[in-house]
Amino acid sequence: MKSSLDAYAKITGKEVIDQLYQMASTLRGIKVVHVNSTKEGGGVAEILNRLIPLKKELGIDVSWEVLQGNDEFYKCTKTFHNALQGNRVNASEAMLKTYLEVNAENAENLRTKLEEADVVFIHDPQPAALLKMCPNRRGKWIWRCHIDVSRTYRPVWKYLRPFLVDYDASIFSLAAFAQALPHLQYIIPPSIDPISKKNIDLPEKEIKAIYDQFNLDPGRPMILQVSRYDRFKDPIGVIEAYKLARKFSPLQLVLVGGGATDDPEGALFIEEVRAAAGDDPDIHVLLLPPDAHHTINALQRAADIILQKSTKEGFGLTVTEGMWKGKPVIGGHTGGIRLQVVDHHTGFLVSTPEGAALRIRYLLYHRDKLDEMGIKAKQFVLENFLLTRHLREYLTLMIGLIHGAGERIEIG
């Protein structure tokens, strides 16, 4: 059977895969564990779903554990999430108590495995307290932060920091997110998987079928935002931008979101989004299941322009996905979007619905620019944001930590 790494070689070149095999060979025999808080929904679960099998294929003994929580726990961690992105919200005493209880319960179940592991990756704040509950740990523990923590709400950061200081290293997506922590802080942006259902090339027939499926008009331009229904993603701002742009150009807007098991606010917020859309038949507010990867892929390919008008964004994998499909992206001037949207080259950075509307009108008028930016966007992703680069940096980090974290490490 051909391995999936062979399939990557067709996209990235064989030398990229050979390099991964060589690096991984120096890590044979070590045990690696990843822990996060949801198996599906959201970028973190998506990355792990692809990263873990590839690490296994490279011969690394890796496993993935998902924290078992309850509603009160997820309310608490969603509050953490909002506060770390700058909202002035506090978790109640009861919430904090639940946070510790859930971490303690999970530590009971996972302790042996975590303490025996050579490398443990803890993703985001939800499982961050596990380290303190594994006193006999022998491996290197790394806190992987996927959130834009450039301007945190300090009281919540102050609460979480003591759980983080004992980690051996942390990983942030951007240098601007790094914090005052007494350990190495690696900068590793996330990635997309070009051969996953969400990103693989689709036959034209399947892309066209999406118009019938969602009652879209193939004769008019379509703009698309794919994101969880979350205030920071600003879908209401997208609707405003659409309404402004539509005055000048026939247009239809598709908003696509799905729920994640660790996001209790989504169901309430979608009602606000529906209210903002009103009875406009050209605004399609879709709620898709977390495994609707093929549908999202087809929608992204059918779209003329991708929007990601977030006001805070750890990275924005939907930006990467859109760019991989050769589309220009109009993105919020924030967080990881700025790393991907090279203003005027791979899309436009905007700060307001008015700015987004202006850029939509510009691109629909200058179709040649739209196509040119799309080509550049795809190339940029090919060279920088595919899973193979992400995997290489994880391997480099693990080799670095195991060999003493020097500036230059010579092996084999």
Add this chain to the structure above:
Amino acid sequence: MAKSQENNGKPISPFAVKDCALVAIATGKKAQNLRELRDKLSQIHAGSIYYHFWGGMLRLQFDEPEYNNDFSAWAQNGLHDSCLAERWGAIVPSEYDDLEKLRQELIEVIEERLDESEFVPWSKTDKQFHFIRSQIVVYDTHHEIHHFRELAEVFPTLSLGSVFYHFIDAQRRYPVGQDDFRTWLSELGNGYDDLIGQLAEVDPYFASLSELRLRLTNIFTNYNNKRTKK
């Protein structure tokens, strides 16, 4: 595989192909204005200067770099000081024996600019300069090149890490300012001066590593073709 080469009857060591991978590390140090940058720069880990001049080529970057180092790019995009950007951009890092001398040159340029300016150039909060350093893992690929003719054949298959290690990173190792291919070809005797000269003329700072790989492949291929015709 071509037969191993000799120089005046003495066998020459084959070229051992190495590879490397880099990961960026935040230092936590940042600067919002030029004076602050000078103060931080004077104390920052030398590895950070390496990263902002060379390391960038192995990390993600847009393929149309306007400036050949991060300091120049910040001067333009953060401080909006094109004069400073141009002066920093003119610095050729491989002309300095070590990173300390390069650090001093950067600071010299800052001092000169501060003397000329009526106010201290500053950036917005979200355009601060973040000092980053890197960790590089270097490893032997166990692949050897025994004859100069093999370079053209092997080069397109090299990883970008290998291209970086032997062509960019080599310039700060001994002998300073020279890539590993020129060093190896020099050991082969006098017959390769033309090829060495062509390699010396390659300016690696405005191309992506994949473009650089292609350019070097063409140089080696054309050289082989010429020697065959002779």
